[in-house]
Amino acid sequence: MISELSNTPLAERLRPKRLSQYTGQSHLVGENGALTAAIKSGFIPSIILWGPPGVGKTTLAQIIAEETKRPIFTLSAINSGVKDIREVIDKAKEQNLFSKGLNPILFIDEIHRFSKSQQDSLLGAVEKGTITLIGATTENPSFEVISALLSRSQVYVLKPHEEQDLIALLEKAIKEDVILKKKNIELKETESLLQMSGGDARRLLNNFELLVNCSSEKNIVITNALVKEQIKLNPTMYDKAGEQHYDLVSAFIKSIRGSDPNAAVYYLARMIEGGENPEFIARRLLIAASEDIGNANPNALMLAQSCFNSVSVIGHPECRIILSQCTIYLATSPKSNSAYVAINKAQELVRETGNLPVPLHLRNAPTKLMKEMGYGKEYQYSHSYEGNFSHQEFLPEAIKGTNLLQLGNNKREQDLKIQLEKLWNGKYEF
Numbered sequence: 001m002i003s004e005l006s007n008t009p010l011a012e013r014l015r016p017k018r019l020s021q022y023t024g025q026s027h028l029v030g031e032n033g034a035l036t037a038a039i040k041s042g043f044i045p046s047i048i049l050w051g052p053p054g055v056g057k058t059t060l061a062q063i064i065a066e067e068t069k070r071p072i073f074t075l076s077a078i079n080s081g082v083k084d085i086r087e088v089i090d091k092a093k094e095q096n097l098f099s100k101g102l103n104p105i106l107f108i109d110e111i112h113r114f115s116k117s118q119q120d121s122l123l124g125a126v127e128k129g130t131i132t133l134i135g136a137t138t139e140n141p142s143f144e145v146i147s148a149l150l151s152r153s154q155v156y157v158l159k160p161h162e163e164q165d166l167i168a169l170l171e172k173a174i175k176e177d178v179i180l181k182k183k184n185i186e187l188k189e190t191e192s193l194l195q196m197s198g199g200d201a202r203r204l205l206n207n208f209e210l211l212v213n214c215s216s217e218k219n220i221v222i223t224n225a226l227v228k229e230q231i232k233l234n235p236t237m238y239d240k241a242g243e244q245h246y247d248l249v250s251a252f253i254k255s256i257r258g259s260d261p262n263a264a265v266y267y268l269a270r271m272i273e274g275g276e277n278p279e280f281i282a283r284r285l286l287i288a289a290s291e292d293i294g295n296a297n298p299n300a301l302m303l304a305q306s307c308f309n310s311v312s313v314i315g316h317p318e319c320r321i322i323l324s325q326c327t328i329y330l331a332t333s334p335k336s337n338s339a340y341v342a343i344n345k346a347q348e349l350v351r352e353t354g355n356l357p358v359p360l361h362l363r364n365a366p367t368k369l370m371k372e373m374g375y376g377k378e379y380q381y382s383h384s385y386e387g388n389f390s391h392q393e394f395l396p397e398a399i400k401g402t403n404l405l406q407l408g409n410n411k412r413e414q415d416l417k418i419q420l421e422k423l424w425n426g427k428y429e430f
Contacts (some may be wrong), residue, residue: 015062022063060158070103070104092131093130104132193224211227252267253284265328282307292330293335296408349399
């Protein structure tokens with residue numbers, strides 16, 4: 001029996017069977033947790049469990065089925081299709097438990113991988129109560145689960161395990177696991193082990209088991225040095241196509257916009273360590289240089305363009321230095337979003353007013369007929385006037401005098417404001 005168990009991963013051997021054995025997620029399954037009352041009452045709505053890997057989504061689904069005494073069918077969205085869904089629904093109908101309030105649970109792991117048509121195939125059974133759906137996803141269900149299914153389900157968010165939860169799991173493994181409790185294991189230092197887990201209980205227990213199995217000593221002392229020696233540092237958890245990709249780049253740009261170079265470089269490092277394409281990061285820097293800095297410091301755009309060109313040529317690992325330099329420069333530059341605001345206002349005005357005719361004096365007149373129609377007539381060539389400026393109207397008649405540019409409160413744009421208001425003699429207030 002022990003020989004068979006030794007081939008079963010520690011995380012699976014420790015998987016709790018009852019709610020009282022479940023570790024963490026107290027906001028959901030604690031004494032006043034959102035799911036606790038539902039489980040006790042036996043009334044379970046369809047549920048989407050959203051959270052990172054290794055936080056107990058699958059375990060929680062199994063416990064719900066166990067506690068409410070319902071049959072559970074399990075599918076993985078990786079290798080299941082509409083045919084498999086229909087087979088489960090047919091089996092659920094055959095069991096005829098709906099009338100007793102014990103409709104079966106259909107647990108779908110990684111439900112975000114199901115296509116729209118696959119998710120659509122669940123709707124009828126969920127709506128009629130033939131099955132109670134429990135879907136698990138690591139991706140934001142707002143983007144990955146169809147709205148019709150979301151509206152029929154409760155979304156519960158599972159959090160990465162807290163440090164005390166992870167230490168409790170290690171202590172439980174040492175005391176209760178049928179294999180590990182036969183060994184003399186001391187948790188002297190746990191910082192590195194916890195850090196490498198990233199809040200993922202499965203990864204923590206897998207690494208812990210690896211440490212124990214790699215040791216030939218009778219007494220096994222877990223230290224930070226042992227962890228670093230025996231376990232290769234796992235790449236930072238980062239899904240370049242998933243929600244975290246957008247969360248990190250959002251935090252990166254907002255830190256630059258907020259003039260916090262420390263935070264900006266931190267999020268840059270997170271993306272680099274996660275294997276993000278450096279050209280993607282450089283493109284974001286280009287956008288930030290114009291959107292958030294603009295004419296408060298026009299050199300920012302030039303540096304960002306130079307950064308993009310350099311990153312494209314150099315590549316990893318040296319390009320990280322160039323990205324860092326540009327990030328720090330942008331974060332410490334004066335800020336202005338006047339270019340961003342101006343183009344947004346201009347586009348909104350265009351959508352509201354349509355294709356207004358260009359004033360005749362601004363139109364090109366390459367033919368005799370166009371000249372006879374007044375194209376280009378009375379246009380004042382700016383360079384023919386003092387200061388290379390002539391006070392004339394450039395906007396269409398219907399919107400003349402409209403000001404789209406609001407200059408920022410920084411030295412360079414304030415100097416521009418004085419210059420422009422002097423030129424236009426109060427026509428526009430910048």
